[in-house]
């Protein structure tokens with residue numbers, strides 16, 4: 698059963714951090730002329746209306762993308778600027794009515810030589826994403842379990858791939874499925890770039906998720922570099938209904954492209970300060986942690 702709908706959360710603070718990270722990754726992948734395959738296992742609808750009933754009900758974008766709305770072009774570091782340019786483009790340069798999800802961002806980076814496959818199980822979001830990709834002959838949208846993509850499409854004929862795994866962590870066995878898919882993906886294509894998003898303060902603990910990813914990285918005979926980028930709020934955020942929102946979020950990246958760490962550290966630090974200016978003013982800014990979870994010996 699699919700109860701999670703991203704439309705309630707689109708453009709919130711965790712989305713901002715995730716999508717800046719994705720733009721940094723896509724930018725790094727497109728720096729070489731050689732083609733690559735982009736796989737996305739949990740794609741969502743592609744873009745979201747910020748005036749929709751769902752979005753207005755939670756108001757989450759008010760404390761996310763809306764805080765960036767009035768920034769002048771060029772105000773942010775490179776990778777954050779790449780994201781904000783695309784938010785503006787998604788709104789045809791005027792106002793902030795729509796928020797681009799990860800497939801929209803990926804589509805904007807893909808060149809004629811690249812290929813993309815997106816999986817989305819929810820019929821409504823799958824339909825919307827299919828329509829978004831209609832004019833992209835090298836993009837395919839499938840309505841199947843996203844974890845299966847790693848088995849079905851790796852290794853890629855392009856011999857380069859970026860895989861984004863962005864589940865809602867709804868199911869009890871999510872970590873086991875994530876681990877299995879990654880082990881298989883790495884067995885099939887050990888040099889692929891795999892990025893796994895995770896929340897802080899949700900059902901599955903962040904440390905458990907990162908440990909599963911690191912364990913998968915240890916499953917190959919070849920050493921796999923592992924980068925963990927984590928954003929943590931300084932001040933807990935109360936939602937409209939009185940509950941506490943996520944404490945933060947992170948992305949574990951296997952085989953990160955060269956130079957990614959430095960550029961994302963700068964971009965995410967600037968974005969985190971913008972998301973929590975009140976905390977920065979009080980001298981306790983949000984944290985961006987960058988770590989290299991060294992695979993322990995098995």
Ligand code: SAM
Pocket residue numbers: 699701702703715738739740741742743797798799800816817818819822841842843844863864865
């Ligand atoms: N990646 C999107 C973005 O950043 O714009 C957000 C995706 S949202 C966090 C997770 C999506 O995964 C939901 O739209 C949900 O319907 C879908 N989903 C859940 N389980 C899935 C599965 N096993 N395979 C494919 N999609 C799934």
